[in-house]
Amino acid sequence: MEAATAHADHHGPPAANVSSRVEAQFLGMLLFIISEVMLFGAFFTAYFFIRVVADSGWFPIDGVDLPKAIAGVNTAILVSSSFTMHWALEGARNENRNALRVGLLTTALLGLSFLTIQVNEYVHIGFAPSDNAQSTIFYGLTGLHGAHVFVGLTLLTFATVRAFRGHFTAKEHRGVEVPGIYWHFVDVMWIVVYSSVYLL
Amino acid sequence: MLNPLRSEQEAFRFLLYVVVVAAVVLGIVFAARALT
Numbered sequence: 001m002e003a004a005t006a007h008a009d010h011h012g013p014p015a016a017n018v019s020s021r022v023e024a025q026f027l028g029m030l031l032f033i034i035s036e037v038m039l040f041g042a043f044f045t046a047y048f049f050i051r052v053v054a055d056s057g058w059f060p061i062d063g064v065d066l067p068k069a070i071a072g073v074n075t076a077i078l079v080s081s082s083f084t085m086h087w088a089l090e091g092a093r094n095e096n097r098n099a100l101r102v103g104l105l106t107t108a109l110l111g112l113s114f115l116t117i118q119v120n121e122y123v124h125i126g127f128a129p130s131d132n133a134q135s136t137i138f139y140g141l142t143g144l145h146g147a148h149v150f151v152g153l154t155l156l157t158f159a160t161v162r163a164f165r166g167h168f169t170a171k172e173h174r175g176v177e178v179p180g181i182y183w184h185f186v187d188v189m190w191i192v193v194y195s196s197v198y199l200l
Numbered sequence: 201m202l203n204p205l206r207s208e209q210e211a212f213r214f215l216l217y218v219v220v221v222a223a224v225v226l227g228i229v230f231a232a233r234a235l236t
Contacts, residue, residue, distance in 0.1 A: 180208035
């Protein structure tokens with residue numbers, strides 16, 4: 001009788017199933033990153049296909065080469081930003097608010113520097129996306145990654161503002177940890193992009 | 201087992217592994233190119 005009453009009191013659709021093993025925020029980021037890996041995989045497929053079939057080979061093309069040194073500095077900047085991100089999260093875990101704030105702010109500034117240098121690289125690189133298949137996939141891959149850096153920067157900006165407003169504790173810091181996982185993913189993808197596109 | 205999507209710490213460790221693996225692969229490729 002009680003069960004029937006409880007059933008009659010319930011309105012709307014049944015409550016969504018919630019996993020007891022994975023938190024919803026982590027599950028969302030996990031599924032998102034898996035889909036991102038597939039997206040990058042599609043671009044890398046195009047890149048390797050062009051490298052195999054193009055008669056003119058990879059860069060340099062018509063005397064124009066890729067700026068490996070500048071991109072190398074950019075790589076160092078992005079890898080450094082993962083270290084500061086990790087430092088920020090360790091700060092949150094240890095209730096070190098200064099480390100959290102400075103770490104997040106430094107990570108965001110390093111990410112912004114990376115993006116600024118990449119835009120500057122596009123301006124001075126000497127070829128356009130429409131010039132040939134190699135330039136198309138170069139802009140496609142690096143631009144796709146740049147868009148991800150921009151998204152990561154947006155997440156970091158929210159986290160930084162929240163950190164300066166006094167949010168996050170040693171127990172509750174998902175707002176830093178989830179963007180942190182994403183930021184490391186963006187960094188990993190850049191290492192693969194830089195190694196294959198610029199160096200190999 | 202390392203799962204880079206489980207926590208930021210594991211994602212960071214995975215990043216360090218990727219840096220090392222990329223350095224090794226690049227070293228092998230450049231060495232092979234220099235020798236051939």
